[in-house]
Structure formats: structure tokens, C-alpha cells
Amino acid sequence: MILTPNAPAATHSPFHFRSARAHDGAALWRLVQASGTLELNSAYFYLLFATDFGQTCLVAEHGGQVAGAVIGYHPPQQPETAFVWQVGLLPEHRGQGLGPALLHAWLALPANQRCRWVTATVAPDNAASLALFQRLARELGVACQSEPLFTPDMFPHPHPAEPLLRIGPLDRTPP
Template sequence: MNAATELKAPLAPAFLDTPTVDDGGAMWRIARDSRTLDLNSSYSYLLWCRDFAGTSVVARDADGAPVGYVTGYVRPEEPRTLVVWQVAVDAAQRGRGVAAAMLDHLAARVAVDDVCRIETTITPDNAASQRLFTSFAERHGLPVEREVLFPGALFPDGHDSEVLFRIGPTV
């Protein structure tokens, strides 16, 4: 599979690519500006682009600048499971299917390594993420299981509960 995938309208001329450490700063800014994601340190985005680029994707505009990303990793205890950590799209690109295209692209890329399940956690008030992952499962004819993975009481900072969405398996 090609490292970069061109997107068709309404996304053209954007394309999907594997992130590099040069993208880390832009990814941090997209997360910060989302005002909904938990913002990790800028260092963590650089590290993510170095160590988990193969299980992540970045959407680029016509000039090659990042306008969205999905970060993920393969669970060490379950090597057929991709955990999606964050999905973010620049405000100017939202509503164009960028997040869905990135998720589809990443799922297809990791499937060649026998990854057949996706997990992510979503807070109960994040309707957009719930729609994204539910529609992904529907598009691919996959079952979705939901359960609270981390109750809010576990978080020392008043964070809401995180609900695990387990999608798949594909086989």
C-alpha cells in the first residue's frame, strides 16, 4: 500500500500519509485548538510520530501541512487490536469526512499485519466521536461492544468515565 493516499472530493486536494516527527508540533496544535481532546505534552506528539507512525495517520492539505490526524498503537497483550488514542481534525476541515477517511485508511493499513479489531475510549458526552466509531463499524459491517473501561472515580482530576468501544473482529 502507498504511504500517501489521495482523497477524493469533498476532501481533494488533501491526502493521507504516515506522520513524521516534523508533524508533531502541528498535531499538538490541532489537539490544543480542538478544545475537546485531552492535550498531551508537545513532547508526546513528537515521540508518537517517531515510535507509532506506522499505526497513525495524518491528513494533509494541498501544501502538505497537517490538518488532521489519528494516533494509534497495537496492544502488546493483544497484537491483533489497534487502540486508537486520538482523532483530531482542524476546525476548518471538519464536516468533510476527514476523520472517517483517516480511520478507514488506518484500519486498512494495519489489516495487512492481521490487526482485526479496533478499540478506543470515549467519554459519554462526546457525541461526535461516538458517531465516528459507530459509523465506522456500520460501514464495515462490524459489531461494536461498549463497556466502561475507566470509571471517573479512577481519575484524580475529575475526568469523566471513559467508555471502551471494541469494534470487530473482522474475521
């Protein structure tokens, strides 16, 4: 799938969107490291995710490099839910509408086509993340509701709460 985001400066070449494969693990780790705001987990974790959950992860390539990604999975007890664990873009590609385009392309992946709910946790100080998911809900014409999930006392170290955002229900009836 090749998509061009709504870039005000139309000088960017297209992005190529695809699901992830095992060999993307290292690139996902580098992307999260370069994002500056996402919590960096071990390289092993990204390798494992790309290997076992690659079908529910989206990679955005630009010039042959991984420039953005949505790392997600289906919670085992909620097969109609697609959870966004991390979404990020290299800094030079932000502010051009690509973040929402990434989420739409991720929802369109074959593995996600039956999902009627999108969930994610968003720390209260991450304004960009909150705005991104609220915009997704707006564009899909569905509600975006917040409920408690991970509270500070559940973490082994000082950490803000991570409430759950629930977006939906989506109408996934085939045309």
C-alpha cells in the first residue's frame, strides 16, 4: 500500500505502509529510540513483537528506512479490540498528518479488519498522543472514552497513571 499523507509541503516522496516482519525488530527499536518521547524497551522485546505480532503492527517506510510505526496487538480475551502499544514517527515527518494516516492504515491491515474497538493507554502529560487518538475518533465518527487502567501504585517505580482510551464501536461491515 502506498499512501501520501496530507502534507502541506508536498516535497515528500510517498510512504510505503506494510505489516511488520521479524527482521523489523531492530528498526522498531531504533525508531522508538529516535522518537525522543516513547518509552524505549529492550531490543529483544521489539524482536519478539515483530515476530509474534507482526500482522498487527504497521511499518511506514520512507526512502527504504523505517520512518514510522504502529506497534499493536489484539488482547487475547478481546478479539474485536486492536490495542496500540506504541505509535511514533521520526521527528522530521511529524506535523503533516502522517500520524492519523498511520493509524488508518494500521486499522486497514488484514489482521485488524474485523476490529470494532481501538484501545491505547495515554499518560496525561502526552498531549500529542491524546490529540492523535481524539482525532482518530473524530475522523471515524465514534466516541473516545477514558477509563482507569494502570494507576501509579501498580508501577515498580514512580510513573504517571496510564488510563485506557477506548475508541469505537467501529462499523466494519464489508461494503
